[in-house]
Each structure stands twice: as C-alpha cells, then as structure tokens.
Amino acid sequence: MASAPTNESDTFDIGGELTVSRLGFGAMRLTGDAIIGPPADEEEAKDVVRRAVDLGVDLIDTADSYGPGVSERLLGEVLAGGDDREDDANGTDSDVVVATKAGTLRNREGDWLPHGDPDYLKNQVLCSLDRLRTNRIDLYQLHTPDPDVDFAESVHAFAEMKDAGQIAHVGLSNVTVEQLETAMDIVDIATVQNQYNVGDREHEDVLQACEDHDVGFIPYGPLYTVDEDGVAGVLQDVAERHDATPRQIALAWLLAYSDVTLPIPGTSSADHLASNVAASQVELTDEDMAALNDVA
Secondary structure (H helix, E strand, O other): OOOOOOOOOOEEEEOOOEEEEOOOEEOOOOOOHHHEOOOOOHHHHHHHHHHHHHOOOOEEEOOOOOEOOHHHHHHHHHHOOOOOOOOOOOOOOOOOEEEEEEOEEEOOOOOEEEOOOHHHHHHHHHHHHHHHOOOOEEEEEEOOOOOOOOHHHHHHHHHHHHHOOOEEEEEEEOOOHHHHHHHHOOOOEEEEEEEOEOOEOOOHHHHHHHHHHOOEEEEEOOOOOOOOOOOHHHHHHHHHHHOOOHHHHHHHHHHHHOOOEOOOOEOOOHHHHHHHHHHHHOOOOHHHHHHHHOOO
C-alpha cells in the first residue's frame, strides 16, 4: 500500500519545476467515436478545453494517437502553445502544461498497437510540436513499451529529444517498476502514467516507486470502476456524507491517497468537467479513507 494519505498539497512540481494543480484533464474524448476522427462539434470540444482552463486546470494530457492527431490539433488551436506562455488571440490563458505521448499506432479497426521504434518516435515529436503549435513539449511520454523494440532504445530516443530542446520533461506510460528503474538510468523521468483507480490497484508497486523517487503518478482511467460491484456501494455511502457524487469521491480518494497522484479525468461535456474539478474540494475523513482503502 502507498504511504498514509496526507494530501498536504493541492499542487505537484512535475520534474521539480512545472507546478500544476494535481487534478488535471484528459483530452482523449475530444475526438470522434472510438477515439477516431474529429468530434461531431469541434467548437464544442474547444469550449470544453477553454472551460477547463477557466476552472483552473493547468495540466492537460493527450496523445498523438487520439484521433489520431485530432486531440493535439484542437488543443493547439485553443491554447496556442509557446515557450513565452503569452495569452493567445482568443484570450485563453496558455500557461498550461500540456502532456502528450508517442509510441502507439491505430489501425482501421481502432486497435492500439505499440510502436516504439526510435526513428518513428523522433519523427512523431515533430508532428506533435506542429499540431500543438509550440516549440517545446512540456511533458512527452512513451505511450507504451513495444515488445518488439528494446525498451532502453525507445527511452534513449526521448533522452535525445530532451537534449535537442524539443521536450522539457520525459514521462512513461504502462510500465513496470523494473522498466521505470531502467529508464531512470538513462534520463530523468518526471511522470509515470498507468491505469489505477479506487477499484483497480494492480500498479500499486509502481505508485510506491513513484513516491520513493518523487515522480508524478498519473492514474489514467480514474473512474473506470465506479459502477462495479463492491465499489459502487462504498462510493455511494461516502458520497452521501459529503453531498457529492460517487465519481467525485473516486477522484477525491486518488488525490488524498498519495501526494504524487495527478488524476486526469476526461470528458467531452463541460458540465461533467465542472463536476470533476469540484472533486478537488472534497475533504475525505479518516473514516472515509479507511472504507475506500478496503475496496480493492
């Protein structure tokens, strides 16, 4: 189990220097069905991004494979990224840390296919820089290890991109503790993004390793298990004590469970977005945490 919950800070310093609010936004859903193609209403999707910024969200996560390319392009059009962090022409505060990923392909069936070839990764960063309209990516993550490519070679590609000034910080996703340690011997690792939530703690050991090394842990799928048997009832009981929703409690638990967690709930709805962000204001009691900790 991770260390006892303290929730001492509402912020985290990614890579020791990029200070962000710990509850971010996942931009995967700003696409068409099955995360393929553009959304039905691109302007509405952009409004969700603007609303996130208005609500104080300053960490947005995406990937080149979302669309593919669609989510990155929409974020670039809204945030007008740049090292100067100046406000864009639409009045949107672009002082937002954008995290994106490379290393996964999509086929026509929508499958997610690992592709960690170093030359491919070095080409993809150019595409992401262009779509995000920036000169440097704040946090660039290897989307998943490729079983057909030496893991260290993929990580070395990210180290070279960092040395070239194309990315500020390196992150990993879908990795084991051993892979994290291998990567840390090659380049500074700022974050790890693995699936993790109140009902699924398969990667508890990775979270613990991140705590040990002060590496940010981005739990994707933070709401995946909220409706499952054995989880939904406990969330509902706690939610009723706080006049909150079960989903808000699931997010509040992630924030309270470890000081290095950076949940990124995703949605294409501005209303759902506001509800998610409000979860950061829920203060769970020791009794609440004990009940939730026993779920998994």
